[in-house]
Amino acid sequence: MKKVGIVGHFGFGHDLLNGQTIKVKILFQEFQKQLGAENTMAVDTHGGAKKVPSMIAGTIKMFRQCENCMVLPAYKGVLFFTPLFSVLNKIYHRRTYYIVVGGWLDSYLDKYKWLEKQLKNYTAICVETTTMKKALEKRGFQNIELMKNCKELQKLSFEELPHSFTEPYALCTFSRVMKGKGIENLIHAIQEVNEKAGSTVYTLDIYGEVWKDYVDEFEAMKKEFPDYIKYKGSVNYDQSVDTLKNYFALAFPTLFYTEGIPGTIIDAYAAGLPVISSKWESYDDVIEDNITGIGYEFGSDDALVEVLEMIKSNPQKMIDMKEACLRKAKEFSPKAIVGGFIQKFF
Structure with a gap:
């Protein structure tokens, strides 16, 4: 089996430079470096509603073939992929991770309270800041991990x-x-x-x-x-x-x-x-x-x-x-x- 699969906005074939796409690509490339390309899988969410069938098919394939399944969703993507991950994990029993992009999840849960129970089923929710970690722990989450945003840059001397x-x-x-x-x-x-x-x-x-x-x-x-x-x-x-x-x-x-x-x-x-x-x-x-x-x-x-x-x-x-x-x-x-x-x- 492959070690890790990542669902995210890769935008393959497009020159996209927004923060979400950059983070997805950087993490995927680093996992490939450390685990080997043969041990990784990518599922691209670019394309919106018309790509939903291929996203579902790709996610199912990832659960079948990968020990660790990750998702980096945007706002609407949380509502779609969290229930999908929950259903698939009842079948395949994988380690699942929600890698948060940005700092909006806590306030988002004020609107979508039903999400909390499903989010707590992830092996870990990886947030960028201690502010977010503390806010979610106040809601009763026990699966919050700190995972800073990162970039592979040639630092100036x-x-x-x-x-x-x-x-x-x-x-x-x-x-x-x-x-x-x-x-x-x-x-x-x-x-x-x-x-x-x-x-x-x-x-x-x-x-x-x-x-x-x-x-x-x-x-x-x-x-x-x-x-x-x-x-x-x-x-x-x-x-x-x-x-x-x-x-x-x-x-x-x-x-x-x-x-x-x-x-x-x-x-x-x-x-x-x-x-x-x-x-x-x-x-x-x-x-x-x-x-x-x-x-x-x-x-x-x-x-x-x-x-x-x-x-x-x-x-x-x-x-x-x-x-x-x-x-x-x-x-x-x-x-x-x-x-x-x-x-x-x-």
């Missing part, structure tokens, strides 16, 4: 870190381009700081896949961008360090309070970039305030402007964080995280 920055300070974003990621809030904040100063204090380069429901709105916004704001397109995650390494800092103004461990922050750390971020629910799990980044009140545009003004008056504070960011990057190695998982459960 300490010798390669740039230490000299002058105005304008180059900021970037490196995640999905959508309203919920706070991109508009960041643009307005940078414009406000620059206009108040009467000069270009900050520039902003925007990287990432534009969310399909946001394309028209973003295209209209781009026409109004000042010269110091540019959209640079999408970059493969394995090219992130080379793309980011010469920036002053990464901005993460998310408006999603239930973010887990955002992959973009792992990218930033590997490139030696401190992070300017809103304080979402699990902020303290990922960012050490004033050591690897600076946070501001969640959802407050005024607080974001204040942070940018503060950094403007003391840019050395950010520069001094760069070495700590490289050290922090070591915590998110796929080899260590998957290796620890295999040792515990396989």
Whole structure:
């Protein structure tokens, strides 16, 4: 039998760069490295409702052939795959795992309370943050394991870190381009700081896949961008360090309070970039305030402007964080995280 099968949004044949797809691919590749390709199986959920029959068939095949069965579902996928896993496991008696993407599961259960009993049947529910672990344990779950998000990145060396920055300070974003990621809030904040100063204090380069429901709105916004704001397109995650390494800092103004461990922050750390971020629910799990980044009140545009003004008056504070960011990057190695998982459960 194969050691492990993974159901997730692989998007085979498509160049998809969203966080869920990246996490699925990274985990699968690492399991292949450590267990051998012949001991792994992938079931792709890309394609939506029209692919449901093939998803079911693939999942059944996985249960027949794999000792350990994993699923990394999105919102609707939890409602579909958790009951399916429960039914199949009554037949095949496998070890089953729900690898959580993001930090929304606890609040999701307020709406879908019926899911709790079935979720408790998994061998383990692997969450990204201690915040999520504690929240689910308060609900009576005893099968919660901490499994940080991870990326296989060629970390910058300490010798390669740039230490000299002058105005304008180059900021970037490196995640999905959508309203919920706070991109508009960041643009307005940078414009406000620059206009108040009467000069270009900050520039902003925007990287990432534009969310399909946001394309028209973003295209209209781009026409109004000042010269110091540019959209640079999408970059493969394995090219992130080379793309980011010469920036002053990464901005993460998310408006999603239930973010887990955002992959973009792992990218930033590997490139030696401190992070300017809103304080979402699990902020303290990922960012050490004033050591690897600076946070501001969640959802407050005024607080974001204040942070940018503060950094403007003391840019050395950010520069001094760069070495700590490289050290922090070591915590998110796929080899260590998957290796620890295999040792515990396989």
